[in-house]
Amino acid sequence: MDLLALADFNLVARHGGFGRAARATGRPKATLSRRVAELEAALNLRLFERGARALKLTEEGRALFERAGLLLTELEETAAAIASGGEKPRGRLRISAPLLFSQTAMGKIAAGFALKHPDVRLEVTTEDRAVDMIEEGFDLVIRVNPAPDESLVGRAFLHDRLVVVASPRLVKPVACEAVPAVLRGTGDRSAWKIKTSAGQSSIAVEPILSLSSLVMVRDAVRAGVGAGRLPLSLVSRDLSDGTLAYWGDIDGPPITLWALYPSRRLLSARVSAFLDYLKQAFPKGTPEELAGYIGK
Missing domain, CATH: 3.40.190.10 (Periplasmic binding protein-like II)
Known part of the structure; x- marks a missing residue:
């Protein structure tokens, strides 16, 4: 198999067309088209579906692109390592x-x-x-x-791991009382199952805020609006300095x-x-x- 033709095929596939590949690399469009046609002829496979406006990889073309890209990258890196006298990352x-x-x-x-x-x-x-x-x-x-x-x-x-935390000013609920909660997104609003050294329990929640970022959730919990489920790493310092109070670990996968x-x-x-x-x-x-x- 012609490695140059394979490299040109990979180039066209990566850029999504002969024209785009030619503009990105400065290579003649006609040369890229000819090389890909020669590769298709050598393999006896159609690698691209050529539409009026778009170029799309066939199933065989996609499989070749996925494998050839990795192999060509390895060849380039091996050549660069040999040329530089070592495996220096570059x-x-x-x-x-x-x-x-x-x-x-x-x-x-x-x-x-x-x-x-x-x-x-x-x-x-x-x-x-x-x-x-x-x-x-x-x-x-x-x-x-x-x-x-x-x-x-x-x-x-x-x-x-996820932990439930809240401002020290917020009283931890007892029995079936619901606690105001700050949630990430608009997903699961069911009760929080937690575990502590005293055992397992469940906290009913009343959503107060739904925010798209855990950093935003932490900041809102810090402000005292409600409790939240947050990664321990994100609130570890708040727990150490007393800015937030620990209510328990979420009972679930790490x-x-x-x-x-x-x-x-x-x-x-x-x-x-x-x-x-x-x-x-x-x-x-x-x-x-x-x-x-x-x-x-």
């Missing part, structure tokens, strides 16, 4: 991270990583949705309690942050370096470590 590293982790810690992590690895151009996108790593071109994603995905592997690097990347035999030096940096930032992976990192 090049672009695209990461997708969830909102709360980005707001509280990612900026400092990214800055520290950039100072340590100046040859890596780090790009971080913040979003809570489950991105398609291959389709959207991410090298690594950070996700909270991700669903199993056979196309990805990863490492759990941080653990947290919060685990994972760093995920495509399953492949050769992991890029850039991704390996970032995984190592996360391990250095959170050697034990505890909520207290994240709380300390947030407060720096």
